[in-house]
Amino acid sequence: MDSYSIFIVEDDPWYGEILEYHLTLNPEYQITRLTSGSQCLAQLHKRPQLITIDYSLPDMNGKQLLQRIRSANPDLPVIFISGQEDVGTAVELLKMGANDYLVKDDHTKDLLWNSIVRIRENQRLKQEVEQLREELGQKYEFEKTILGSSAAMKRVFAIMEKAARTSINVSVTGETGTGKELVAKAIHYNSERAKKPFVPVNMAAIPADLLESELFGHEKGAFTGAIARKIGKFEEAAKGTLFLDEIAELDLNLQSKLLRVLQERELVRVGGNEKVKLDVRLIVATHRNLAKEVKEGHFREDLYYRIMGLPVELPPLRQRDNDVLMLAKSFLQEACKTNKLGPLQLSNSAKEMLKQYPFPGNVRELKAVIELAAVMSNGQEVTADDLHLNTVGGDNFLLSDAKTMKEYNIGIIRHLLKANNNNIQKVADILDIGKSTIYKMIQNKEIVLPV
Incomplete structure (x- = not known):
C-alpha cells in the first residue's frame, strides 16, 4: 500500500487533532502535524505530497506561507482552512495557486476529505501522462x-x-x-x-x-x-x-x-x-x-x-543496402506476436529474394509482405514461396522509380524466369543473351531460383 504524506499546519492543537484523526481513517495517509509556518518550511525537505494550512498562524499569514511554499515547490498541492468566510482572501489565494479554500464549520472534515481525493486523482492522472510522455520519448529514440x-x-x-x-x-x-x-x-x-x-x-x-x-x-x-x-x-x-x-x-x-x-x-x-x-x-x-x-x-x-x-x-528502401533484412526480421517478430504465431525465421532463399526485390512501395510494402508471409508460412521459417511480392508490389518493374541499368536487367531476367518456370535456356533465347550471363547473376546471388 502506497503511503500519502500530508502536513497539517494548524496552531489550534484541538482542531489539528480532529483533522488528523479524520484523515487517518484512510490508512494510506501519513500525517505530520505542525503548529507554525516556520515549522512547515523547515520540514519541506521531507517532501510532503499535500499541505493543509490554517490561514491565521502565529508567525505568518497564509499568503506569506503560500508564497514561500510555491518558491520551494510550485506543484505542491495546498488547501487552506480558515475560521473566517472572507471571499476576497479566498479568491486571492486561489489566484496565487492554492488548490482549495475551506471554512471551518461542521462540514469541513468531509469537504477536506473530498478535496484531497480530487487532488490525489489529478496527481495520479498527471503522473500517468508524464509516464506516457516519457515512454513516448523512449519509443521514438531514433535508432x-x-x-x-x-x-x-x-x-x-x-x-x-x-x-x-x-x-x-x-x-x-x-x-x-x-x-x-x-x-x-x-x-x-x-x-x-x-x-x-x-x-x-x-x-x-x-x-x-x-x-x-x-x-x-x-x-x-x-x-x-x-x-x-x-x-x-x-x-x-x-x-x-x-x-x-x-x-x-x-x-x-x-x-x-x-x-x-x-x-x-x-x-x-x-x-x-x-x-x-x-x-x-x-x-x-x-x-x-x-x-x-x-x-x-x-x-x-x-x-x-x-x-x-x-x-x-529519406532514401528509398532499395538504396539502404542490408537494411531490408534488418527491417524484415523486426516486422516478422512483430507479426508473430500480433497474430499469436510461434517464432519464425527467414530462410536463406527468402533473404535473397528480399534483397533482390526493388520494393517500389518501400518500408510500407515490406511490412505488408512480411505480415502476409508470416501468416502463410507452414513451417518454422518463411521461405521464398511465402513471399507474395507480386500481389503487393507487382511485377511491373519498368514502371517503378528510376534505377540503374543493372537493376533493370536483373528485374527483367527475374520476371522472365518466373514466367517461364525458371527455364534458363528459354530466357536466354528470348533476350538473345548467353546462358552464362544468367548463371553469373545466380552465382553472384543477384538472382535466386526457388530451391
Whole structure:
C-alpha cells in the first residue's frame, strides 16, 4: 500500500487533532502535524505530497506561507482552512495557486476529505501522462524507431539529431512508404517540445473547402453548420509540433494564407477578428519534388523557402543496402506476436529474394509482405514461396522509380524466369543473351531460383 504524506499546519492543537484523526481513517495517509509556518518550511525537505494550512498562524499569514511554499515547490498541492468566510482572501489565494479554500464549520472534515481525493486523482492522472510522455520519448529514440545501419540512414539520423536540438522548421521528403511521419514524430519526441502535443494533418485527406477551418479553426456562425467555435490544428499544437503531411497538395489560395500565418506567427479563425498568437514548430512532408512544383507554378516560392527549413531526405528502401533484412526480421517478430504465431525465421532463399526485390512501395510494402508471409508460412521459417511480392508490389518493374541499368536487367531476367518456370535456356533465347550471363547473376546471388 502506497503511503500519502500530508502536513497539517494548524496552531489550534484541538482542531489539528480532529483533522488528523479524520484523515487517518484512510490508512494510506501519513500525517505530520505542525503548529507554525516556520515549522512547515523547515520540514519541506521531507517532501510532503499535500499541505493543509490554517490561514491565521502565529508567525505568518497564509499568503506569506503560500508564497514561500510555491518558491520551494510550485506543484505542491495546498488547501487552506480558515475560521473566517472572507471571499476576497479566498479568491486571492486561489489566484496565487492554492488548490482549495475551506471554512471551518461542521462540514469541513468531509469537504477536506473530498478535496484531497480530487487532488490525489489529478496527481495520479498527471503522473500517468508524464509516464506516457516519457515512454513516448523512449519509443521514438531514433535508432529504435527507424531501424537501419546503412550509410544512407546514418546520414538521416545525424540530420534528425540536429533537428531535435533546435526549433527550426523541418521538411521531410521521400518516396511514399519511406516513413516520413515516423521521422517527424521522432524529431518531436526527442526535442524540448516533447511534453507538448504532436498534431499530424494529412493535407491530401481533407477536402479543400474544409481545410482552412481545419487548420485555423472557425467562430460560431462563420458558415452554415458552424454551431460552435472550433479550435484549429495550429492552436491544438500550441507549444508543440504541427506536422503537415503531403504539403504539396495545398491549393494556392490556402498557400497564401498559410504563408501569412507563418510570417506573422498569429492567426485569425474563420469568421472571426481575434488574433491568436502562435508558438508552434512546423514539420512538413511530401513525396513530390517541391522545387519542381515551384518551377511549374503549383507551389509558392516564398512559402517554399519559409517551410523548407532543415531538409531531411529519406532514401528509398532499395538504396539502404542490408537494411531490408534488418527491417524484415523486426516486422516478422512483430507479426508473430500480433497474430499469436510461434517464432519464425527467414530462410536463406527468402533473404535473397528480399534483397533482390526493388520494393517500389518501400518500408510500407515490406511490412505488408512480411505480415502476409508470416501468416502463410507452414513451417518454422518463411521461405521464398511465402513471399507474395507480386500481389503487393507487382511485377511491373519498368514502371517503378528510376534505377540503374543493372537493376533493370536483373528485374527483367527475374520476371522472365518466373514466367517461364525458371527455364534458363528459354530466357536466354528470348533476350538473345548467353546462358552464362544468367548463371553469373545466380552465382553472384543477384538472382535466386526457388530451391
